[in-house]
Amino acid sequence: xxxxxxxxxxxxxxxxxxxxxxxxxxxxxxxxxxxxxxxxxxxxxxxxxxxxxxxxxxxxxxxxxxxxxxxxxxxxxxxxxxxxxxxxxxxxxxxxxxxxxxxxxxxxxxxxxxxxxxxxxxxxxxxxxxxxxxxxxxxxxxxxxxxxxxxxxxxxxxxxxxxxxxxxxxxxxxxxxxxxxxxxxxxxxxxxxxx
Numbered sequence: 294x295x296x297x298x299x300x301x302x303x304x305x306x307x308x309x310x311x312x313x314x315x316x317x318x319x320x321x322x323x324x325x326x327x328x329x330x331x332x333x334x335x336x337x338x339x340x341x342x343x344x345x346x347x348x349x350x351x352x353x354x355x356x357x358x359x360x361x362x363x364x365x366x367x368x369x370x371x372x373x374x375x376x377x378x379x380x381x382x383x384x385x386x387x388x389x390x391x392x393x394x395x396x397x398x399x400x401x402x403x404x405x406x407x408x409x410x411x412x413x414x415x416x417x418x419x420x421x422x423x424x425x426x427x428x429x430x431x432x433x434x435x436x437x438x439x440x441x442x443x444x445x446x447x448x449x450x451x452x453x454x455x456x457x458x459x460x461x462x463x464x465x466x467x468x469x470x471x472x473x474x475x476x477x478x479x480x481x482x483x484x485x486x487x488x
Contacts, residue, residue, distance in 0.1 A: 302334050304342045308352045312391065315353065320393035325349075347402075354403040357394055361387035362408055365415035376419035380412070380434075381441050388445040395445045404438075413438075 310331055315323050325346060329336040343349050361383045363376075371379065388395050397403040413434055420430040 302332060302338055302342065304352070307332065307339060307342055308349070308356050311349055312353050312357055315393040316391055320350070320396055323349075350397055351403055351406070354394065354397045355406045355408060357391045358387065358398075358406065359408045361390075363412040363415045365411050371419060373419040373422045376416050377437055380416050380437055384438070384441045385445070388441075388449075392449055395442065395449045398438075398442050399446060 307328065311323060311328055314328060314331060323346075325339055326336050328349075329339050332339075343352065363380055363383060413431065416434040416437065417427065417430040420433045421427065423430070423433075425433070
């Protein structure tokens with residue numbers, strides 16, 4: 294009997310395919326059955342690698358988010374403003390590439406992965422330059438995340454309500470509005486401490 298040409302079913306292959314499906318059809322359309330069909334595998338064979346859809350979404354969020362990680366592992370002397378700008382730009386790029394991540398990141402259990410926490414620490418470390426302690430800097434970093442995710446969540450919800458997940462395009466000026474919001478947030482941060 295000739296060896297099978299079908300690739301071995303692995304966790305990375307499952308997660309990659311799930312991300313592709315969510316990118317194409319949205320997180321709500323993702324099911325274990327659809328994923329198994331796309332992988333040309335039995336639904337039950339997926340459960341040898343992943344316990345349930347919740348664990349799958351967590352793995353998807355970790356892989357997708359890690360591709361847009363902040364430069365926390367690089368030597369650099371970024372100012373707090375540069376760190377905020379980098380964080381917003383990378384998060385926005387993530388949401389544009391993988392719109393379903395807006396909804397995944399709205400749930401803390403998917404937001405607070407190991408790589409996400411490293412990104413949060415990197416952002417908060419820069420904000421301590423404002424003369425605040427670690428707790429306040431972390432709160433400020435979470436405010437940056439909330440602003441970015443909140444704007445993206447409003448856009449994603451509007452797309453779903455008015456056009457459906459596949460047909461929407463970003464309204465003119467949304468990125469500029471987000472930039473204005475970030476600049477306003479930075480002014481508020483700057484009022485708390487040194488620049």
